[in-house]
Every structure is written in structure tokens, then in C-alpha cells.
Amino acid sequence: MPTLKFFALFVLLPFFVQPAFSEELVVPGSGNPEYVLGVLANAFNARQSIHRVVIPPSTGMAGGIRDVDEGRTTLGRAGRPLTEAELAKGLIYTPLGREAVVAVAGAGVDVPAISSEQLIGIFSGKITNWSSLGGKQAPIRVIGKESTDAIRRQLSKQFKDLVFADSVKVVHLDTYLIELLDRYPTSFAVMNLSALGACKTKVGVLALDGIQPSIENIANGSYPLVMEFGLIYKSGGLSPAGKAFIDFIRSPEGARIFRSHGVLVKNNG
């Protein structure tokens, strides 16, 4: 009889023991945290060899939600907290950080700062040349985001009367916005600070109303445009790789990477 018990234990053991399986975790979704999460994923992959995290090009937050909801992946990128309707799908949002939403200008622009009124004027088509803002004679190539975009929402929340003129090129993914910023040296756009790292040209950050978008100004609340981003997963669906990646992001090394990209770490809850 002890032999039988030993045999049963031997057979059943694999079902109860969870070995550390290797996993390639693809984290699709919003383009806002794409760059900084890409840096974090590289650091995570270099630090351990069990799992591999891949940050693919932006499919938009809706794409990330759809992929997680339909089970194509277990972890998605979110450029904002989930809405009630999105939470009703059984998704869980875990915040990672807060960062400045900044006005940026192409590499050919020498204007260091703008005011809120000027920002509204640029988007509404009333200000069309950098010379009106003290810069060189050059048309302002304005690039905007879709109305559902987290940054556009943040802008609309801060500037109630913000309207986009027809001349604004509206793109639906951050990838295209960065591409146009690089292509047009006199361009203007609003984006999250950490995404600047993805630009190939020297895209400049403009101070807003004289306030620089630094971590200190975000922390003390003096910089007005701030957005939050995080990760999403299905309730009970976080894989070991996902958990390990989130743990790494929340580690001192993750916080260091965040700070170096202008992100203020936000702990869950």
C-alpha cells in the first residue's frame, strides 16, 4: 500500500507544483507609455532570463483592451484609468505613474515657451506662424490626437474651449504623431513627456505659462497638465511574467527608470 501512495504522489505531483515556465509576454495597447515601458521591458529582459517582455507598436488603448478582453494577451498598456464600462468587462487597471503632458515643437523651432492662450490659439488656427510667438518665420504644422485620446481628453479638460482647426493633422496613434514631429521641423503637438524619447530629431519641450514640466512641478501640482498611465489585465488572468514585470516596474530600478524619463511613480491604490 505505501508503494501505491508513493506512485500516486509521483503521478499527481506535476499537477500541484507550479514550475517557473518561461513566457514571452506581449503588452499591446496605448502609445503614451510605449517608450518608457519599452525601456523598462529591455531592463527587465536583461535582468532575468526566465521571461521576455515585448512592447509592440501602439494599437491604441482600445486595441489593448480588446486584446486583453479577448484573451490574445494577458497584459495591456493603458494611457488612462479605465472607465466604468471598461471595468465592467472584468478588467483590472493598475496605475504605474504620472507624467506631464507637454507642448512640443519640432527641431527647427526656437520658441522656448508658450502660454495657455497661445496653445489654444495654435490649435484653433488663430496662430499659424512661429513668428507670432517670437520665433523664426515658419508655418506652425499642428499635429493633434483623436478626441478619445487620453492626452486630448486631458487638454479638453484643462482648456474647455479648445477647438481643432481644419488645418490640424489629426493622427490616431502616437507612432504617427512622433513620425510627423520628426518629419516637419516646424511642427507643434502635445504629448506625454516620456514619449519624447522615441523622437529621432531634437523635438523641444515648451514651458507652459512659464512652468517647466519637471517631476517636482508635477509632484507639487504647479504644472497643470498631468496624465496617469498603467497596465490592464483580466481579473485572475495575470500571468507569472506579467506579475514579475509589474514587480520590476515597482522596484527601485523601475522607479529610477521612470524618474529618468520624467515619470512620477504611482503606487497601486
Next chain:
Amino acid sequence: MKLKNPITVALVLLIALLAVLSYWATSWVTNDSLHQALIKREEEKAHAISLALENLIAAQNTQAQITARLTVHRHSLGRNLDQLKTPDNFSAIREILDGALLDSSVTFLEAIDKHENMAYRTNEKDEPIQVASNWGAFEALSGASSISSSVEMGQLTLRAIEPVYHQDKVVGVLTAGLRITPELLKLISKNLGAELALFSREGKVLAASTSSAGVVDMRAINEAFAQKIPVYQHDEIHHKTRVYFPIMVIDNAYVLVVDSSSELAFLQLAQANQRATLIALGIAVLSILIGVFFLRWILRPLAKLRARAEKTAFELTGSEIPIESSSEIGSVVNVLDGLTERLTIRNAELSKAGNLAEIANRSKSQFIANMSHELRTPMNAIIGLTHMLGRNNNDPGQQDKLGKISHAANHLLQLLNDILDLSKMDAEQMTLESTQFTLGALMRHLESLVSGKAEGKNLKLFFG
């Protein structure tokens, strides 16, 4: 075995029920999976088409860029654009651009001077655009080549914008424009088997492979732009799929609507279902036949058993057992029950007769025992008297006769004792005794018993 046999009917119904249930379950699972697979296939096909269009547009764009770059290097374009003072300069530019247009497949060519004024446009009947709002012109005057897309003349227009140099200075801009026409979409549509339509953000048709593309769902277009992901619409009745793809053409976002039909696939699915139904029906019929024959084979020994039981019952009682059940097993049970009942009755009768015989046997044994006992008394008297006569008689002849009488009487007494032993045996009270005897005396006794008969038949007996 007839089909009306309840077991056979039950078997047929059971097999038919199982066949129907298994067919229904299989069809349900398979059809659902195939349905989902077909929808998925339509979605993937639409996605592939959107990628194909994007690649085609990229190829068109490259074509426009090549045309623009070749044109700006044409002799005297830069010089004429730089001077642009006399009618000769304008006519020279016109001649260069018109010639280049003929040699290429672009839709139009434009030359802009260094002040961003239009010098010449090959298609002058087209509505003029504001150069200042055209992304790329200013950048080209700074020496940068660029590409852009915009909606012009109600069509998606690709622009390849190149700086025009004269004596190493930028003196103007040349634009090669190419429009995405319905013919282009028809070509893709014909090759990929789906209807395509390109829509602007405002919901205007920019190009379509079919005239029916005008009817679109603006909410879906807005959703595709807002959510930045494809919006799928499935017409379950007509088996059609419409996908609204948000696509980026160079620097502007548009929506590509892909209409694909799964009617053929669903028709093939229906035909496959028909075939599957026929096959399932055939399998069910075959199963029923095999089942019936198998049942018959299984029940054959039972039929033989029934026949034997019926025969035995008839032999026992002279009458047949009435069959009440119509099923084979029921009728066998029926016959065996009847036979058992009849055998039970017969056993009871035999038991009763046995008891009577036992009683009669005991009475007979008792009578014999009594008779034997009663006969022993006179026999003892005969033996005693014979002995007395023999003791007082000296006549040898009489002594011999008395001796024989005495032997016969003793033998008769022995027989009576044997009869008494038989009675004891019947009563199971017989006990064997071991006693010594003289064989010679026994033989002489036997001689005295049978010698008289032997002499009567002139036989001589010898006892050694």
C-alpha cells in the same frame, strides 16, 4: 424476429435517438466553430486587404516621388523658376511639366516659386489649393523633400514635394500629385474579392470600387477613428462582413471600408451539412440493421431454450403454455415461468406419492416383522419337539428323517430371522455382527437343504 417485437422497436428507436442526438451535437459544435472561423477569416481577409492597399498607396507614393525627382532635374526648370519674369519662363515651365506629365503616371504636377506662389499647374481646371496650407512646400523651400496626403477634388491625393535648385540655391518647389482613383480600388477589389471604399474623416467617399459604397455607418467611421481599432460589422442573414479600418496614409487618417461576402463559404457549409446529414442518416440506418441482426444473433439461444421449454411443458402436461408477452425475452420468461409452475405441481404430486409409498412400505415391513416373529414360536416348537423325538428314537431311518426335519426347521427359522433382518433394514436398524462359524457345518447344512431336490432329478452333489 419481427420488427414489431418491442425489443427490436426499442433498439431501433434507441439507435435512431442516439444518431439524432450525436448528429445534432456534432452539427451544433461544428457549425458554430466553422461560423466563427469564417467570420475570423473575413476579418483577417479585410485586414490583409487594408495592408495591401497601404502597400499599394506606398508604391504610388514612391512613383510620385520618383517623377518629382526626375522632373526637378530637367534642364532649365530651376533657371526658369528662379527668373520667372517673362512669358518665356512660364511657357518653358509649362512645357517641362506637361512633358513630364505625359511621361509619367502621376495625376498632376505643380511648380511653386520661392515666394510660395503657384507658377504652373498642369491641370489648371482643378480647383486651386492654398499653397500655404499645403504641408511640405515651406519645408521644400528649406531644402527638405517631403510627402503628404490630403483630400483634393474629393479624392485622396498623394503629394511628393521636392525642392527645385538653381545654382545650388532653392528657387522653388515641384509637386507631383497622384490621386487614389476608384479604378485603383477596383483593381484591388477584383484581385482580392472584396469591395473597397475610402472615406474621409467627415464620411465623404474619396474612392470606391462600387457605387453602393455611399451607404455607410457614420457611427462606425467615428468609432474607428476614435477607438483607433477596426470596427467589424457582420450581417448574419446575408453572410456579409463590413470592416471599418482606420488607416494612416502618410500624414492623414482615413477610414477604409472593406466589404467581403462569405455567401459562397456559407453555401459550401450548407452543402457540407447536407452531405453530413445524408451520411449520418446512412450510418443510422446501417447501425439499426446491424443492431437488429446482432440482437437476433444474441436472442437465438433464447429462442431454442423457449422451444425446448415449450416441448417439455407439453410432454409434462399435454397442453401448451399460453404466451402472453410479444417480446422474445418476455415470451421465454413466460414459457420458463409456465414450465416452472408445472414442474412445481408435478414435484408436489410425486412427493405426495413418495410419502404414501413410504408409509405402505413401512406397513409391509411391520407386517412381515410381526409375521416372522409369530412364525418363530411354532417353529421353535417344531424344532424342540423334533429334537425330543430324535433323542428317544433309535431307529436309524427315523433318526435320519427327524434330523432332516430338524435341519429344515432350523433353516426355516433362519429364513424367518433373515426376513426380520430385512424389516430391520427397511427401518434402517440393521446392525452387522462378526461371529465365528464352521464352514463344513454350513456346507453340510446346505447339502441337507438341496440334496432331496437333487436326488429327485438324479443329480449327485459333492461337498468337499
